[in-house]
Amino acid sequence: MASLFSKIVAGEIPAHKIAETDQYLAFLDVFPVAPGHTLVIPKQEIDYLFDMDEALYTGLMQFARQLAPALQRAVPCQRIGVSVIGLEVPHAHVHLIPLNSMADMDFSKKLKLSADELADTAARIRAEL
Template sequence: MPSVFSKIIAGDIPGHFVWKDDQAVVFMTIEPIREGHVLVVPREEVDHWDDLPPALLAHLIKVSQAVAKGLKEAYPAKRVGMMIAGLEVPHTHIHLAPMDSMGDLSFEHAHSVEAAALAAAAKRIRAVLVKQGHAEAQLD
């Protein structure tokens, strides 16, 4: 059975995307720990990140790096944190979130956000990524 992320990628469930390419997508999480929290997800459904083909893992890191630079501009913070947790959905995903302290990366801060706020955040991040030269963010 497809994961919830596969359903989002296929368009069966709504998602607020900031990046799409042939190997990966980036979309807003519906329960962010900080404003600007996104998920970098391979199109291929692989449960454990350490089972990813090395080239795909490298691509996810490259996408994460580009999106992190966009997040730094869209949501200024000391750093953009990166986490691979993977317990909540059996489909590899990388969490990227602006952070000013280690406590900012705690999932205890996760909270539901209205779709309109997620759409606005995605638009804000896409605008920065497009300005930075990433055609993968031109989704409109």
């Protein structure tokens, strides 16, 4: 059975896409811990980040690195935090989270943003790429 993220890649589930290549996709988390919380995934469905081969893993991190400055310009913050948890969706992914304090990385507190707020944030990030 395809993961939630594989369904996003296939276009079966809509997402607020930020950037895409033939191997990677970045989109906003619909249950963010901070405005601009972005998920970066390989399109290939691999459950665990460290099961990815070296080239795919390195490419994922390079793709995330390219997005971080645009995210920081679009959602002003002190830093872009990076987190890999990997328990909630069985598809390797990296969280990019705008940070102004350590509390911004608290995954137990999710924001409720409207579709319009998410769309606006995604457009602002894309404009900075």
